[in-house]
Amino acid sequence: MQSVVKSSLRLGALLFVTPLLWAQTAQTPSNSSSTTDDGVVRLDDFKVTDQRDAYKGNTSITGMKTDTPLIDVPAPIQVITKELIEDVGALDITDLYQFMGSVTEFSYGGVSARGFRQEQTRYNGIAGSPFNDFGILTLNNVEQVEVLKGPVGLLYGDNEPGGLINIVTAKPKAKFGGSVNARVGSYDLRGGSFSVTGPIDQKKRFLYLVSASYNEKESFRNNYGQEALNLVGSLTWVISEATRLNVEVEDVTNKQPGARIRGVPFLAFSAPGVLAPTGTKGGSFIAPISHSPTEPTDFQNLFTTIYSARLDHAFSSNLRLNAFVRWYESESEQAYHEGNLMVGPAFVEQLREFRHQLRLNDELAWAANVIGDYEIAKTTHKILAGVDYSSVNRVFYSVAVAQASVARINVLNPVYGVSGLTDDSVPFGAAVPNDTDKIRTGYYVQDQISFGEKWRLVLGARYEDFEDTRFRPTTDSFSDSVFTYRGAVGYKIQPNALAYYSYAMGLKPQTLGSEDQNGPFPPQESLSHEAGVKWDILQNRLSLTASIYDITKTNILERDPTPGAPTNWLAPIGEVTSRGFEFDASGQLTKSWNLSANYAYNDTKVTDAGTFGTAVGSRFPNAPRHKFGVWTRHNFLKDDKLGVAVGVNYVGARENFTGVQDFPAASYTIYNAALYYRWNQVRFALKCENIADKVYSRSVLGGEGHFPGTPRNYTFTTSYSF
Template sequence: MSKHNFKLSVMSSMVAAMAIQSAPLQAQEQAEFIEEVLITGRAAKLYRVQSSNVGKLPTEPLESSQTVSALTVELIEDQGARDAGDLYRNISGVSFYSFAGVSARGFRQEEIYYDGLRGDPNAGFAVPQLFNIQRVEFLKGPAGMLYGPGAPGGLFNYVTKKPTDTLQGTLRAVVGDEDRRGAMAEVSGPLSDSFSGRAGVFYEDKGLLRHHASQETEVVDLGLSYSLNHHTTATLQYTHYDMIRHGARLRGVPVDDEGNFITSVRWNHNEPTDFLKMRSEVAQFSIDSRPIEGLTLDATLRYNDADEAQNYHEMNRLFDSTGDGQVDSVRRQWREQERNQENVSFGANAVWDMDLDSNIRNRVLVGMDYFTGDENRFASRLTGENSPTEGLPPPLSLFNPVYGQVPTSTYDSAPVVPNEFSMERQGFYVLDEVTVGPVVMVGGLRYDSFEDDVNGEKYSDSQVSYRLGGVYRARDDVSLYAQYATSFEPQDPGSQIPQRGGPFDPSQGDMVEMGLKTALMGGRIQSSAAIYQIRRDNVLQDDPRGDVLDDGFDNLLPAGEVTSRGLELDLAVDITPDWVATVNYAYNRIRITEGFTEDARSLGDNIGDRFANAPEHTLGFWTRYQFGQSGWAVALGGDFVDERISVDDQVVQSYTIFDASVIYETGPWRAMLRMDNLLDEEYATAGFRERTGHYVGKPRTAFLELRYTIQ
C-alpha cells in the first residue's frame, strides 16, 4: 500500500468512526434538511452571503461602504473548483497575472489571508486549495486600515471550515481525463455537550496539460471546538498540505509578438525528472466570546511552517538553430531552489455595539495584529552561458523536443547562494461606525510599523492609514455608498536584495470609490455598481533589461505613480425558485501617470504605458437551473478577458471560454459531470517574458464526481 493510500485509509476510518458516533444525534435533522432542499429547489438557496466578517464588523452588504465579493461553498462545489484559480471569473476586476498571482483592479496582487490573518501555507508558488475552505472573500480596494500593508487592488481572505454543532459529512470520489483521480472524506459534528470536532482528508492526482507534467495534492484537516459556556467558544485547528508537481515548475509557451503560440500548448521546457515539492503545516487557535450584551471579543493565533523545493529548467533564450530565420529552439538554465519559511500571526478584536437611542446605533472596533516570519532561500544554478557545452543543459527544440539527453547530476552548477529574510509587522487600529436613521458613517485610523532583515541589512518604517466612508439607505432595498482609503505596502523582502536592484522605498497610495447596491424583490435581485480611482507610487515593475547582473534574478524598477480607474457591475438574481444566475463585468484603465524614479530615467519616461496582464474589460457569468423535484440540475458559466500585454509588451490575446456542469441528486447521493472549456479554446491566461512565453489555459477537460452525504 502506497503512503497516500495508507493515509487515506487511516483518515477515512477516522471520519467513519466520527460519523457513527455523531449520526444518532443528528440523522433526523440532516434528513429533514436534505428533503427541504430537494422540495423547494436548491437554486434559490445558492450563492447568497448575507453578512461578511472580512471588514471585521459583521455587516450586511447594503449597510457597508466597502465592496466584498464572497463566494460560498455551494458555488465552489457547483463549479467543481479545486483551487482558487477556478474561481477568479466570479469576481469582477480579478484575472490571472501569473500561475499563482492575480491582477486586481489592474494591480498585481499576491497577499493571501486565512481567517483574517497572514500566513499563506502555499509558500508563494502554489495556488490555494479549497478542500477546507468554507468561503472565499475578496475585499476590494485598499484594506490597509484593517489589515495593514497590502496591495491596493484588494485582499483575498479564505474562511476555513470549523467544527459544527450539527452533523455534516461527505465522502467523495472523482475521476476524469488527464489521468485525474481522487478521493475526499470529511465529517463535522458534536462529540459531547461541550465538544465538536472536524476531520477531513483530500487526495488528488491529475495531469497538468503539458507533456509529462502532473500534480499530486494531499490535505489533512482536523479541528476541535470547545464551548466554555453559551458565550465563549475556543477552536483548535491543524492542517497538513503536501503537494508535488512532476515535470514542473511550469512557465509559459513561447508566442510571437501578436500573442500566437509558436508551438504546441502541451510543450514543456522541463525534463520529466524536474519537480516542485511543497509541504506545509498549519496550527491555529481561536477564541470568540460575548461576555456581556453588546460586546464581542475574538483572538486568533496562527502558526505556519512550510518548505518548498524546486529543481527545474528555466528558459533562457529563444534562438534559430537552423539559420532559416525562424525561432525553433530555446537555451535553458538549470535551477535548484529551496525555500523554508516559518511565521506566526496573531490578531485580536473587540467590538462594542450599542444603541444610543431609538434612532442611533454606534459600533466601535478596536484591534491589533502582529506577524513575524523567517524565510531562508538557497539557489544553485548555471549562470550566464548562452551556448551548449559539456555539462550544461542542452538546448530544447520547440517542435521535436528530446528529453533526458544529459543527466542533471552532471551539470556544473554554480555555488549555493544563500539569502535569508525575516520580517516583522504590527498594527493597531480603531474604527467607529455610527448609524443615524438611513445614514451610516464610518471612520477608521491605523498605525503600522515594520522591520525587514534581508541578509543582515535591516529596513524599517511606520505609517498611518485611514478610511472614511458613508452609506445612505435610500430605501430598504437600495443604498448609495462612498469611501476614501489610503494604502501602505513595504516592498517584499525578496525584492530588496541587491541582485534585484534593491532596496526600494515602500509603496503608498489612496483610493476613492462610490457606488450603488440593491436587494430588490425581497432579495431576489442583488446588484452593485462601483466606480473608483486608485493612485499608487513606487510600484515595482520588471526591468525590461531582465537579468542585468546575469545572476539568476530578474531586476526590478519602481514607477513614480500609477493610476487605476474603473467601473464594476455585479448581479445575482433568482430568476425563478429553480433558476439562479450571477453576472459580473469590470472596466479598468491603469496607466503610469508619473515616470520611473530618477535612478531609472535611462529607460525613458514611460508615462502612459499600460500595465502587464491588466485587461480593460472582463465579463463572467454563472447560471444554474434545477428541474423541479427530479433531482436534475444543469449549470453553465462563461469567462471573457480582454486583450492585454505581457511583461515584455507582447500581445496577450483576448479569450472567451465556457464551462458546464450536470448534477443529479437523490437522497444522500450527488453526482456531477463537469466540463471545462467546452469549445476547447486555445488561450493564454496571462503573459510573462518573451523568453518564457505565455501561461497556457486549460484545454477541454471533464471529470465525474460522486458524493455521498453522511446522515
C-alpha cells in the same frame, strides 16, 4: 526564530495580561452576543455556515471585521459560496477567478486585482498562506471565498489597493453530518474527499470536524502533473454560553512533477521561418501548447503543517472578544529547467538553465480586537479596536547551472533526458542561504456610526510598523512606520439598498529584496476613491452591486527599461492610475434558477513616468480593459433532481511586462457547461470546460512566454451527503 519567540511572548501578554485588546478577527463572521431573560450572556451561533441562499452570500467579515450585514458594508464584497464552488467543481483557487470581477490570473495562483499584482491570500482574515512560494491554493475544507475589492490597508496593513482574497474554512457543527465524494476526469484526474462533523458528548460541549482530500492528475503540458493531499482536524470546546475555543490542524502535501512549469514561447506576429501552429489574433504560440522546457525528473514539492486557534468571548451583550493565532512551517523544494530565449536559424531552439532551490518558511500570525456597540448622542456606534501581528522567517537555498552548460531543447521536436541534471547531481553543497525575517505589527481603530435609519458613516485609522532583517549571507536591516486612514459614508435608499462613497489611503514600504538590486526606493503610496450602489432584490434572493473607482499609486517598482541596465534592476514608476467600473450579481432569480455574474472595466496605466520609469500611457501586465463572467444553473423535475448549468468567461486583451509589450495576449471567450442529477442523498455531476477547445493565453509572463489555457476537458463527480 528569535523573532518568533519574542512574538509568542507578546501574544501571551495580550491574551492573558492585557484585556484591553478585545478581539474580533476576520475569520468566519464575528459572533454577536445577546443576554437571556435570566441575565446570562451568550454567543450567537456562527452565521457563515448556517445562513446561505444558493449563490448569494449573506455574511462576510472581511470588509469591516465586524458582524455587519453585507448590504450595510460601504464596499463591494463578493462571496463565493460553497454551493457555487461545488457546482463548478473547483479544485483550486484558479478555478474561481472567473467569478471575481476585476480579478484575473497572473502566475502560480497570483492575480491582478484592479490592475495591480496581488499575491497575498488571507485565511480566516489572518496572514499565513503556505502556498505563497509558487504553490496553488487548493480548496479542501473551504466554507466560502470572500473577495474584498478596493483598498484594505486600514484593517490589513501591507497590501495592494486592488483588493484582498480571504479563505474561510469550515468549522465543527453541533449537528452530525458529512459528505463523501469521488471524481475522475480528463488527463487522468482521479481523487476524492470526505468530511464529517458533529458533537462528541451529549451536552454538545465538544464538537469535531475531520476532512481529507486527495487529487492527482496529469496535464496537457509535457512532463507536468499534480498530486495534492490535505488533512484537517478541528475541535471546538464550548466552554460556556459566552465562551468558545476552536483549534485546528491542517497538513498539506502538494507534489508537482515536471515543475516549476513556465510559459510557452510566444510572438506578437508570425515571422518568416517561424512555425506558429496555434496562432491567435495578433500573436502566436511558437510551439504547441503542450511544450515545456522542464524534464521528467524536475519537480516542485511543498510540505507544510498549519496550526491555528480561535477564542471567542462575550463580556456582555454589547462587548465581545475574539483572539486568533495561526502558525505554520513549510518546506518547498524545486529542481527544474528554466526556459529562456529562443535561438537558432528558425528560432525553435530554447536555451535553458537548471535551478535547484529550497525554501523553508516559519510564520506566526495573530490578531486581537474588540467590538463594542454603544449609543452616543442619539447615534449608534460599532467600535472596533485591535492589533495584528505577523512574523515570517524565510531561509532560501539556491544553486544554478548556467544555460551555456545546459542542453538546449527544440520546442517543435523536444527530446527529453539529454540534460541529465537533477537535484542529486546539483546539490546545495556549501551554498550559503538567504536568511531573512519579515515582521509586521499594526494597530487600528474603526467606528461605524449610524445616524437614524438612513445615514451611515465609517471612520478609521491604522498605525503599522515594518521591520525586515537579513542574517545571511550578509547582515542588513530595514524598518519603517506608516499611518493610514479610511472614511466612508453610506445612505440607505431603502432597507435593502445602500448608496456609498469611500476614500482610503494605503502605503507599502520597500523590502530588502528591492534594496539588494538597485534600491533603496521610496515607499509605495495609494489614494482611492470609490462610489457605488448595493441592492438586494427579488425578496432579497439576488444581490446586485455596481461601483466606480479611481486609484492613484506612486513609486511602483518595475523592471528598469533603461538600455544597458542589469536585468535585475528595478525602476520606480512615478505614478500609475487605475480607473474602472464593476458590476456583480449573485443569488437566485427563482427558487430553481441560480446566477453568478460579473462585469469589470479597468484602465490601469502609467500617468507619470518619474525619473526612470517607462513611457506615459503604458499599461500594466495581465490587466484587461474588459472582463465578463456568468455561471447560471437551472433545476428541473420534481424536487430539483435534474439540473443544467452553463458558463461563459470573457477576458480582454492583456499587455505584457514593461519593456516587452510586443508580446501581448489576445482576448478570449471560454464556454463551460455542467449536468447534475440527484437521487436521494447521492448527487452526480458531469462538467465540460472549454467546450469549443479554444487555444488561448491565460496570462503573460514577460519575454518567457504565455501560460496557455487548458484544452477541452471533462470531470465527473459523485457525492453522498449524510
